[in-house]
Amino acid sequence: MTTVCYVSSFVPPELIAACGCRPRRVVPTLPEDRPLGAEGRCPYAQAWLQTALETARRETESLFISVTTCDQMRRISELMPPRTFLLNLPSTRTDFSFRYFCRELIRLKTFLCTEAQTSFDATRLGHRIEPSPIAEQTEPRQLRVALLGGPLPPPLRNALHALMKPFDAAIVLDAAEDRLPDTDAQLSANAFTRLARRCFQIPTVRQRPNHDLYAWFADRLQHAQADGVLLLRYLSCDLWHAAAWELKNQLTIPCLEIDLDGGSALPASAESRIQAFLETLSR
Amino acid sequence: MNSPAQISLSQWKDRYRQLAGAGLAERCFGGPLERHVRAGDTRLRHLKFDNSPAALALWNLLLSENDRLRQHQKAGRKIVAAMKDLGTLPVMTLAFDNLVAFYPDGAWWTPCLMEQNEGLFELAERHGLDESYCPVRAMLAAFINREHFPQPDLLISSTGAVCDDFAAVARRLEYLGFAMHWWEIPHRRTPSPGEPAVRLPTGFLAPTSQVAFVRRQLRGVLRQLEQASGARLTTDKLAAAIRKANAFRRTLDQIRVLAYTADIAPIGSLELLIAEMLAIHFCSNYDEALAVLNDLLREIRARVDRNVGVLPRRAARIFWINPVADLRAMNLLEKCGGRVCGTEYLFAHALDPIPEDIDPLEALAQAALADPMVGAAADRAERILRDLRRFKAEGVIISRIPGASHCAYEGKLIGDALRQRTGLPVAEIEVPTLSDAAAPSIRTRLEALIETITQRRQP
Numbered sequence: 001m002t003t004v005c006y007v008s009s010f011v012p013p014e015l016i017a018a019c020g021c022r023p024r025r026v027v028p029t030l031p032e033d034r035p036l037g038a039e040g041r042c043p044y045a046q047a048w049l050q051t052a053l054e055t056a057r058r059e060t061e062s063l064f065i066s067v068t069t070c071d072q073m074r075r076i077s078e079l080m081p082p083r084t085f086l087l088n089l090p091s092t093r094t095d096f097s098f099r100y101f102c103r104e105l106i107r108l109k110t111f112l113c114t115e116a117q118t119s120f121d122a123t124r125l126g127h128r129i130e131p132s133p134i135a136e137q138t139e140p141r142q143l144r145v146a147l148l149g150g151p152l153p154p155p156l157r158n159a160l161h162a163l164m165k166p167f168d169a170a171i172v173l174d175a176a177e178d179r180l181p182d183t184d185a186q187l188s189a190n191a192f193t194r195l196a197r198r199c200f201q202i203p204t205v206r207q208r209p210n211h212d213l214y215a216w217f218a219d220r221l222q223h224a225q226a227d228g229v230l231l232l233r234y235l236s237c238d239l240w241h242a243a244a245w246e247l248k249n250q251l252t253i254p255c256l257e258i259d260l261d262g263g264s265a266l267p268a269s270a271e272s273r274i275q276a277f278l279e280t281l282s283r
Numbered sequence: 284m285n286s287p288a289q290i291s292l293s294q295w296k297d298r299y300r301q302l303a304g305a306g307l308a309e310r311c312f313g314g315p316l317e318r319h320v321r322a323g324d325t326r327l328r329h330l331k332f333d334n335s336p337a338a339l340a341l342w343n344l345l346l347s348e349n350d351r352l353r354q355h356q357k358a359g360r361k362i363v364a365a366m367k368d369l370g371t372l373p374v375m376t377l378a379f380d381n382l383v384a385f386y387p388d389g390a391w392w393t394p395c396l397m398e399q400n401e402g403l404f405e406l407a408e409r410h411g412l413d414e415s416y417c418p419v420r421a422m423l424a425a426f427i428n429r430e431h432f433p434q435p436d437l438l439i440s441s442t443g444a445v446c447d448d449f450a451a452v453a454r455r456l457e458y459l460g461f462a463m464h465w466w467e468i469p470h471r472r473t474p475s476p477g478e479p480a481v482r483l484p485t486g487f488l489a490p491t492s493q494v495a496f497v498r499r500q501l502r503g504v505l506r507q508l509e510q511a512s513g514a515r516l517t518t519d520k521l522a523a524a525i526r527k528a529n530a531f532r533r534t535l536d537q538i539r540v541l542a543y544t545a546d547i548a549p550i551g552s553l554e555l556l557i558a559e560m561l562a563i564h565f566c567s568n569y570d571e572a573l574a575v576l577n578d579l580l581r582e583i584r585a586r587v588d589r590n591v592g593v594l595p596r597r598a599a600r601i602f603w604i605n606p607v608a609d610l611r612a613m614n615l616l617e618k619c620g621g622r623v624c625g626t627e628y629l630f631a632h633a634l635d636p637i638p639e640d641i642d643p644l645e646a647l648a649q650a651a652l653a654d655p656m657v658g659a660a661a662d663r664a665e666r667i668l669r670d671l672r673r674f675k676a677e678g679v680i681i682s683r684i685p686g687a688s689h690c691a692y693e694g695k696l697i698g699d700a701l702r703q704r705t706g707l708p709v710a711e712i713e714v715p716t717l718s719d720a721a722a723p724s725i726r727t728r729l730e731a732l733i734e735t736i737t738q739r740r741q742p
Contacts, residue, residue, distance in 0.1 A: 090469070
C-alpha cells in the first residue's frame, strides 16, 4: 500500500485512505546540533523539506502532500520530491473559495489514485481517522497556560513540559498550528463536502480577513481559563510574528512571544524567558 | 553639457539653469530637482542622474506623485489603493473617469529617498512590524502618519499567493481599522495532463479553472470600483482601458529593447528602473506618464542613432533580478563597470501586453495569473531566460530584498536554473534600504562578477 506523507492539518487523512493509500502525518525532524533557518528560511519548512527528501530516498514509492499554508511552504514545494502534490489552500473563506478548495481535494484524489494506481472508495470518507487533537488539561494546576503559534515537534513540546513542571503549570489549550482543531461540519450534503468543510474551517493565521482565528482563540481561552499565553514561532515566520503583536494587544492575559531557531531544543534564552514568564504568572 | 552624461544633483542645478535659459518647456510638475531635496528626498544628493530634459521630467513625475494624488482628491476623484497586485487593478481603474489607482506599496522607497529621516520604519516597528519584514512595512507607517500620500478612498489588496511580509502588512492595516477588500490569487500551478489550459501573457501555462477563479475575483473587485465610482463599467470601456495600458506597455518595450540592446548604454539603469515602475499604475496620471515615456523614448532613440550613451562601450551587460531597496545600488553597478541589459523587477506581467482579442475581464484574469510571483520560481526563471537571451546579457545579478520571504528560496532556485541553462555567471547580493555601509561588500561582489564577465570575453 502506498504511503502518503503530509504535515498539515488541512490534509484530510480520510481522503488518503479512501484512495487506497496509507496516510502518514509526519513530524519533521529538527536537527539537534545545527539549527536551520539560514538566510530567512523558515526552519520548520526546511525540516519538512529535508524529512520529505530523506523519506523519498528510503521509500521510493511514497507520495507527499504539501499545502500553501504560507509563502515559504509554497516555495519549498519546488524542491520537494517529484511525487509531491501541492494543495492550494485559499486565504479567503468565502463560499466561492470553499468550492475551489473542494476542487483541489478532487484534484488530490485524482493524483493519489493515479500515482498509487488504486481506485477511490467513497465509503471510507466517513471513517474519521484523527480525532480533534486539542489537549486539554483537566487536573487542577496552579498555572494554566495556552499554547499558540507554529507547529511544535515533540522534542520542543517535551522541553516545554519540563520547564513547566517546577511551576505546577500545564498546557490547558494546545492550539499550535499542528494542533489547531478541525470542526465537525454538520450541515453538509455528503461525506466529501463534510470532510472538505471540516478542513476548510480550521482557523489559520493566513486567512484574510483573519478575525476568525482571534475569535476562536479568545473563545477557547475563556473556556480553558488560561492564565497566560505562550506563542512560539519560528524565526522568519512573518505571519505568526505579526499575529503575536495583535494578540498581545487584544488579550487581557499576558502573552509571551518566543522565537524558535529550528533546533530540536529550546534556545537557552527562550528557556530563561519562559521561566521568567511562568514566575510572573505564578505571583 | 548637451552630450549624454550622468550628473550629480548639484550639476543638475547648472544644467537646469542652462535648459531653462534655452526655453525648456516643462509640464505642471516640472522644476529643478533640488526642490525635492528640500521636501525631504535627501538621497537625491547621492545619486547620479541622466542629464536629459526627458530624464528630468521622469524624475519630476515620480517625485511629485503625492502632490498629484492630492490634486486628484481636490478635483473630486477617488483614490484606489491597489495593493500587492502589480499591474492589473490600475488597468481596471483606468476605465473610470473619476478613479485614480495608486500603488502604496511604492512607499517602500520612501525611507531610501528620505534616508530614513522620515521615521517610517520606527513607526512600523511600534506597530509590530520590525526589521524582520521587508521595507514594504514603510507603507503601513505611511498610512498611519498620513505625511506622505493622501488617504486612499478604497483599499484593495490581493491575498493568497503573496509574500508573507505583504500579507502581514496588509493585515495590520485592516487590524488598525482600514477597510480592506481582499481578492484571492491562487498559486499558479502547471496544468495536469489533459486538463484544459491556456497560455498566459507572460508565456506561462495555467489551468483554465484557475483563470476562471481569478476572473470571478476580479468581478468582485470591479463591483467595488463601480461602487466607489458610482458608475457601471461597460465591457467597451474596460476594453479601451486595456488598449491604453497596452499602448503604454508597447512604448516601454521599445525603450527596453533600444536601451538594452544598444552598443552603448544610451541611458542609465536608474532612469530605466523608474520608467518600468511607471507601467504598474502610470504614476497616478496616465496621460502625463505616457508623455514622459514618449519623451524618454525619443531621447533614447536619438542617442542610439548617434551611437552615443552614458556608459563605456565595453560595460558588462548585466541582467538584474528584483528591485533594489536603495536606488543608489543601480549607480554603483555602473560605477563598477556594468550596465543593465534586462530586468525582472517582480512585475513582468505589468510589462507584457494584455490580450485584446478576448473578453476584457478574462484578459485581465489571465494577466493577473501571469504574475511571476504567484507561481513557481522555475516559471520565473523561464521568463528571465527568454529576456536574457533577447537582450544578450553576459551575467546576472539577483538582488535580495532584506526580510522578503520570497527571497529565501527563489535566489537559489533561479540562480541554479540560469547557471545550468546558460552557463552565465550569477551573483546574489542583498541591498538594504541605505546601502552606504554595505557598499564596499556589494561593490566587491559586483566587481567580481564584472571581472568574470570581462575574462570570459577574452578569446
